[in-house]
Amino acid sequence: MGRLRQKGKAGAAKAYVTRTAAIKKLQCSLADFRRLCILKGIFPREPRSRKRANKGSSAPTSFYYAKDIAYLAHEPVLKKLREHKTFAKKISRALGRGEWSSAKSLEDNKPVYRLDHIIKERYPTFIDAVRDIDDALCMVFLFASLPSNSRLPTELVENCSRLAAEWQLYVMHSHSLRKIFLSIKGVYYQAEIMDQTVTWLVPYQFTQNIPADVDVRVMLTFLELYQTLLGFVLFKLYTDVGLIYPPPLDVNKYEGGAGVGAFTLKNLSHQASISIPKLKVVEVDGRKITGKDVRQMIKSIGTTAADVDMDSAIENTIEVDEEFEAHVSTSNPEPSPSLPTLKALSILPQSLSTALFASYTFFLSRETSRPIFEFIVRCFGGRIGWPASSGTGSPFDESDDSITHVIIDRPLVERNENAEEKERRSRRKYVQPQWVVDCINAGKILFEELYTQGKTLPPHLSPFGEYEGAYDPTAGPVGGQESLHSSESDSSDDEVENISTEETITVDDPTALRAAELAAEVAGMDYGTFEKRVEKSNKRTSKGANGDDIEEAEKDMNKMMMSNKQRKLYEKMKFSQKKRDTERVTLETRKKDIQKQKKRESRS
DSSP: OOOOOTTTTTTHHEOOOOOOHHHHTTOOOOHHHHHHHHHHHHHOOSSOOOHHHTTOOOOOOOOOEEEHHHHHOOOOHHHHHHHHHHHHHHHHHHHHOOOOOHHHHHHTTTOOOOOHHHHHHHHHHHHHHTTOOOHHHHHHHHTTTSSOOSSSSSHHHHHHHHHHHHHHHHHHHHTTOOOOOOOSSSSEEEEEEEEEEEEEEEEOOOOOOTTTTHHHHHHHHHHHHHHHHHHHHHHHHHTTBOSSOOOBBBBBHHTOOOHHHGGGOOOOHHHHHSOOOOOEEETTTTTTEEHHHHHHHHHHHHHHHHHHHHHHHHHHHHHHOOOOOOOSSSSSSSOOOOOOOHHHHHHSEEEEOGGGGTTTTEETTSSSSSHHHHHHHHHHHHEEEOOGGGSSOOOTTTTTTOEEEEOOOOOOOOOOOOHHHHHHHHSEEEEOOHHHHHHHHTOOOOOOOGGGGTOOOOOOTTTTTTTTTTTTSSSSTTTTTTOOOHHHHHHTTTHHHHHHGGOOTTTTTTTHHHHHHHHHHHTOOOHHHHHHHHHHHHHHHHHHHHHHHHHHHHHHHHHHHHHHHHHHHHHHHHHHHHHHHHHHHHHHHHHHHHHHHHHHHHHO
């Protein structure tokens, strides 16, 4: 006889547990339960039958896997939260009784939990952590731009600012930045870290206010996890390239608004040389040994080991590397081209995109955002300076002769300049900020004429890719320069445009046929050529109509074989595609109308 199944103790009723039952089992508050779920990555689940999972009840509630709740029961953070609850009761009692020494002792021994083990559990490898760092960076940069208040302590905002600056320092040092997009929300950056694409959003430097309807406690829990994750990732990244983490901070520069420039990158070898302790003179076997003797012995041992490792590495390199010898073919007496070797490929220069601005020196005007363009220019090898009103730490001032470009974002106003200022302006390029971003996205230096001060900028497109067939504002004439036509075509542009509608003209419509014939006569087209085009258009129309009917019939047959869910998904996809096509056609029509209007204004 099989095992009897009891109601409410098997199936969905056993696999799922409600939130109320989970809180009761864990013996914690609702706020602590939410915090645990965020830290451990546990979220509500949707059972197939909510009535069966809730043991016959149809009341609305949230369900969790029973195994996830059992997993939370052994979490060390839960134990610390319980200890903190007991600590709050004890210190409240001590303060109420006036026992100040006891309260101070309790405050000194306040329970504090760490999230290191959670980071190791959720991210088994370093690549997993880098792959999931996008949200962490967005959250940290957001809180770094928020003002401190009663809900946001000053230490929290300062820590986020420090983490954001350390991340920017590493990206600048490794030249990992690849794409930039200036959007309404902020600036989107994309970098390649350990062969992983990392994209994050940085808000503009405006005064930020926290809305009253935003639950800051939930965001702070996420931020607590992300700060720990970023600390792990930055430590690994810095130490892998031989840098000290955290980088030393110059307090005076930081208070003066230096930003990223207040931090200094130092190698680990410098720290090791500083941290060697001075040994006292000791006597070993009747011989006095000083700290200098010990350091010389360590240095000699290290040099010998390094020489041995270097010799073996050279021998291995010589054995592995080889050169291809070109042999003359019997059928083709001409010498064949030589094939590249690993040694030859290693000597090749790297891509110039990471050193795009290496030969340029920029100066920021006071109205441009210094943190954004300092980060961008330094990521691509350029030098940049700024006025004193934008902060301290500028490596040069506005009168420096090495400045090649001035990034300016104000309208062009005529003013009286002396001879020195005119000569300085003639040697420099005054460009708008979009030129820097477009050069990086294009991977090359663009012409400055389209981005000079006071000019209408070309469209700034997203470099992160759009759907196929999307509207491209840059398609067609670039920079407003149109192709040259003959004088006859210039005088009859409107008539030629009307002839383009002959594809829809048929013999059954005599009025439209007569209008197209007159337009062709005005444009200088002979009657025989016009007849051939109309006949060809009619054949294409009839053939296309028959083909469309067959294609529509096949689509209807395919839709009949679909399930309801597949049919709804198909209709939704077709609706979205039709909406995108309509938007593209509308934008193209507007572009044509604007070009026609400009053409008429230029003629008049």
